[in-house]
Amino acid sequence: MKNAIEWFDIPSSDFQRALEFYSTILGEPLQVRDYQGQKLGFFPMDPKGDVGGDLVPPGPDNAPSGKGTRVYLNCDGRLDEVLARVKPAGGKIVRPKFSIPDADLAIIQDTEGNIVGLSSTKRQ
Numbered sequence: 001m002k003n004a005i006e007w008f009d010i011p012s013s014d015f016q017r018a019l020e021f022y023s024t025i026l027g028e029p030l031q032v033r034d035y036q037g038q039k040l041g042f043f044p045m046d047p048k049g050d051v052g053g054d055l056v057p058p059g060p061d062n063a064p065s066g067k068g069t070r071v072y073l074n075c076d077g078r079l080d081e082v083l084a085r086v087k088p089a090g091g092k093i094v095r096p097k098f099s100i101p102d103a104d105l106a107i108i109q110d111t112e113g114n115i116v117g118l119s120s121t122k123r124q
Contacts, residue, residue: 008071009064012112015039017090018055021111024089025082030055043073064112069120072105072117079120099123102109102110 012018019041023029030041040053053071056062075082079097086093086108094115095107106118 003050003118005051007051009056009062010053010071010110010112010114010116011056011058013016013064014112015041015055017056018112021089021091022055025085025091026075027081027085028079035117042046064110066109066113066115069116070107070115072119075120077120077122079118080107082098082118083108098109 010018010022014101019030019032022043026044027028028044030043032039032041034040039057043053043055045052048074081096083093090111092109093106094109096106097106098106099105103119103121104123106119108116109116110116
């Protein structure tokens with residue numbers, strides 16, 4: 001097993017608002033595509049990579065939550081600029097940038113109430 005994580009879904013209560021939030025803070029648009037009759041917002045990913053994820057619209061089987069599993073988005077070399085866009089985009093910084101031995105991290109809350117981590121192994 002190369003990676004423990006293969007795919008992630010981040011639920012939304014307002015798909016368009018969440019799409020704009022993540023596109024704004026990451027500085028590149030999520031790609032919206034229909035998949036099995038549902039619009040999904042795909043996070044930037046290497047097509048040959050092993051890990052990817054999407055933003056999912058409201059549904060009976062998913063709901064935003066500030067509790068539970070936490071996903072960390074890759075912000076290598078640009079954590080400070082991503083963090084600077086969180087509040088203007090409507091989110092909150094739950095824990096400002098902090099360091100662990102191998103990375104700088106931060107914890108944010110998105111516009112939907114999800115708690116999401118940001119990670120950069122490239123120190124700034």
